[in-house]
Amino acid sequence: MLPLLRNDRGPLLLLACVLTIFLSSAAAAPLGKWLGRSAGWLLALPLLAVAAILVSQFSAESALTQTVSWMPTLGVDLALRLDGLSLLFALLVLVIGAAVMFYSAKYLGKGKQSSFYVLMTLFAAAMLLLVLADNVVVLFVAWEATTLCSFFLISRSGTHAQEPAIRTLLVTAAGGLSLLAAVVTMSVVTGTTQLSEILVSSAWSDNSTFATTVAALLAVAAFTKSAQFPFQAWLPDSMVAITPVSAYLHAAAMVKAGIYLLLRFSPALDGVMLWHVLLITSGVITALIGAIAALRRYDLKELLAYSTISQLGLLVTMIGVGTEYALTAAVVHTAAHALFKSALFLFVGVIDHDAGTRDIRELATMRLNMPVTKVAVTLAALSMAGVPPLLGFISKESMFTAFLDAPGPAWIGVSVTVLTAIAAVFTFVYSGRIVFGAFGGDGSQRTVPEASPLFWGPPAFTAAAGLVFGLVPHLLDPLASAAASSAVGSEVHTHLALWHGINAALFVSLAVLTTGAVLVAYRTRLEPLVTRLRFPFSALDVVDATRAGIIETGVRLGKLSGTTSPRLHLAIPAVVVSLIAVYGATHLHTLPPIVGETSRPLDWVLVILVAAGTIATVRAQTRISAAVVTGVVGFSMTLWFFTLGAADVALTQLLVEILTLCVMVLLLRRLPRRFSVEPVRKRIPAAVIAISAGLATTFGVWALTGRRDLSPAAQYYLQEGEQTTGGANIVNTILVDFRAFDTLGELSVLGIAGVAIAALLTSRKPVAIRSADLDEDSPLADSRQNTVFVRSITRWVGPLVVIMSVILLLRGHQEPGGGFIAALIGGAGFTLLYLAAPSDTAARIRLPYLSLIGAGVVIGTGTGLLGYLEGSFLTPIHFYIFEMHFTTALIFDVGVYLSVVGVILAALNLLGRQHRLGQQHAWTSDHDTTDKNEEVSSR
Amino acid sequence: MTLAITAGILVAGAVYLLLKPEMLRIILGFVLLSHAANLIIMAAGNSSRREEPFGTFTDLTNAADPLPQAFVLTAIVIAFSITVLMLVLAVTGKNDDNTSVSPPTDADDAAPQATDDAAATTPGDDAATAPTTTQEPTS
Structure with a gap:
């Protein structure tokens, strides 16, 4: 017997009694299926048996108690106790229950009666537990x-x-x-x-x-x-319940x-x-x-x-x-x-x-x-x-x-x-x-x-x-x-x-x-x-009115805090950031000194560039101009990362900027050209919140960064990273060796984003493409002539981009590159193919992007599992083929590559297409007859 | 200091855009905000060290901290996928991307929109409601 059991007498009889009824409830499902209403005859028996056991075990002098440890940390035990009151109610529950079961065997209709018997026995079990609970x-x-x-x-x-x-x-x-x-x-x-x-x-x-x-x-x-x-x-x-239920209730x-x-x-x-x-x-x-x-x-x-x-x-x-x-x-x-x-x-x-x-x-x-x-x-x-x-x-x-x-x-x-x-x-x-x-x-x-x-x-x-x-x-x-x-x-x-x-x-x-x-x-x-x-x-009516009233109150209360407009939700964190900064400014007394020279003269050029780009984005009146001038900020960011000694980050930023712009352009044709003009009374509070959040950020970054030396982790990576992993590109080794588990998580996020994009676009029709005000006589109006230049270039550049993407993937462990960057370059290549095509349909890149995403995550996880050979999940394994050094980290990077390419392809394929997405899986090819239709409507 | 100022400018622009009614402006706000966040992560590595982290270092005085760089690299890619997702959200809802409950009736926008709605009923649309659209995906 378990050591935690305390038992007066009998081999945990009370518990067994309760369990019996619970088990009979489990048995009621098949019995009700096989025997139909007649299951009541059988199911009444455990109730009567338990009633008999309880009567035989009862003694008026001392109550029977049994305890099984349940949640010891909370001091909650599954304690049962049988005294006179419990016995009386238990007998009512069991004997009346048995009578109802017998009765149901005759009362119910023919056919399966599983749910009734399961619920009734469960009801009896719950009542028994209730009256026996100590x-x-x-x-x-x-x-x-x-x-x-x-x-x-x-x-x-x-x-x-x-x-x-x-x-x-x-x-x-x-x-x-x-x-x-x-x-x-x-x-x-x-x-x-x-x-x-x-x-x-x-x-x-x-x-x-x-x-x-x-x-x-x-x-x-x-x-x-x-x-x-x-x-x-x-x-x-x-x-409204049937008679046996009412009787028992x-x-x-x-x-x-x-x-x-x-x-x-x-x-x-x-x-x-x-x-x-x-x-x-x-x-x-x-x-x-x-x-x-x-x-x-x-x-x-x-x-x-x-x-x-x-x-x-x-x-x-x-x-x-x-x-x-x-x-x-x-x-x-x-x-x-x-x-x-x-x-x-x-x-x-x-x-x-x-x-x-x-x-x-x-x-x-x-x-x-x-x-x-x-x-x-x-x-x-x-x-x-x-x-x-x-x-x-x-x-x-x-x-x-x-x-x-x-x-x-x-x-x-x-x-x-x-x-x-x-x-x-x-x-x-x-x-x-x-x-x-x-x-x-x-x-x-x-x-x-x-x-x-x-x-x-x-x-x-x-x-x-x-x-x-x-x-x-x-x-x-x-x-x-x-x-x-x-x-x-x-x-x-x-x-x-x-x-x-x-x-x-x-x-x-x-x-x-x-x-x-x-x-x-x-x-x-x-x-x-x-x-x-x-x-x-x-x-x-009182119950119903109360219920309606509670719901109404909830709606009213909810309206105070909730709104369908994102504006309010987004303003709150911005305001809170400013408040935190105010608190910090008044409560921070001594800060450690700034270590080293954190600013260089050339940085100011970048500050001006970013400022110009940001102001232009904020002031842009049309969607297309806003998208383009945001690019100015993105490219300035690329320069920032180069200046900060982060070549890989800069490359990534550059590629992402290009791809974001491409995707945005695909979507802009579905949206109105101009933004709405907001009245001044709405612009001023927004500007106040924005400027205070900006000041808070500047203050926070100034006060909280640049005031310490290199962290021990960074020292380790810089001094021993290459020896440990065999890779000279430390950032890449962090991604695929040291912190590969993080990266695997990020792959999953990417994958889910890709699946969500696909799900959204296959289940909901995107808004229609707006007509472009094109001069029909202009050569620009004809997409085939219009794309001659790009198509010619693509013929040469396309393969080069693919080769470059593979090279970058392979060399990523040693030099700038790696799975993320290589995939973005590959994605850029596909984008180029897409842009060069004269029509949406001709441009469809028929690659199973969802499978690519899945393959990426599977490869990443599989590499992780391989790591168990060497000790733990995602431990890189080194091996040599023809005296060339390989590591499973490279395979992991292939997983990264596939996932990222999959997401980019999902975006291109699904967004570039006409609004007829609910019809087939994204990667199944269309009949050519639809081409003409789409080409006509896209004009 | 320059990083702090840049991040501040970006956040101010981002927050201003976030408070606009159009989804596209909100998305651009998020783009700017992620730029700011990335710069702040970089700043956490101390921008006084700017030597690229390649190879093995014996002298650590100028070596840039590689850890924030790795974080930012993945952050950029994730921000990209989230941006695309938000862009998709912007075009799968109403006919324009105005997120406010009662869209402002701007004379500028209302007129072309009406014609766009009419243009939206293209042959392609009709096909979308035809019985053939219910065919099972084959792959």
């Missing part, structure tokens, strides 16, 4: 997993389910954020992420701010999950997660005023509005959805009251609710499945000849209504007892009792509506026969369980006591019983039952009255 981070992860599972389960019902699914996700995920905040706060304040340690921390009593904050955060999280006011909207909304999973969270933190938060206030208010309001809404519905499933909200409201109120008796009542009611609600949901599914409708008004015309269904639905409805001798009666009477004994001022207990009694009356009435609505039909249209036992079996079982536990309530005593002990925080011994003697609660129950019975009798007169009781606004 670490708040694990708890949070499981919580979010249930949110996602429910989202997918709802949204898989079809396109009409997407909006409800998104609303569900938004509301529950918002609650998840609240839980995350609570988790973080608790971990920081208590110093641990272990749930059982957090609960007994002294911080809850010492630090009231902390306790209040966490109480609010946890309450919000639980309210969203359990659909409590004001977050109740999503639950009825989620009714409402009875055992999802909404019960919120109840579990409240019960779990109940001992720690007992006495925090806000906790009790929030829970009682929200619970009572939810119980009432849910019950009233349920009275108005005719769709049985929708009715049940609102009844869930109402019942959960009662549960939350009980937890809010927080006495030992109230919490025990909550625990029992949780179980009772799970049993009757799952039965009702699943039977509504049975009715819907067999009768083809679940609308009370339509069912009124049918006679359901379904004895078992009728009995089971009646039992479940009676349990929900709180009629003896069902479990629902016991839990509801305990509830009233608890409310009457509520701590604090007497009016609280009385008003809570009165309000919940009203909710209970409504509960009775809508329970009656279910039974009479479903089975009170006159049979005028048709008679519906009973479903197969396999179909009604699972829900009948949970309905019957409600009766059994009602008749023999002490069967539940151990579980209820253990769960209540965890929720209370101290030992609780519950003795559930049907008869508690004559007391106040009994009178409340009697009053509820009598009023309820009368109202059920007059339900047909009641319904129109209640239908008029409308909420002034729909909660769904």
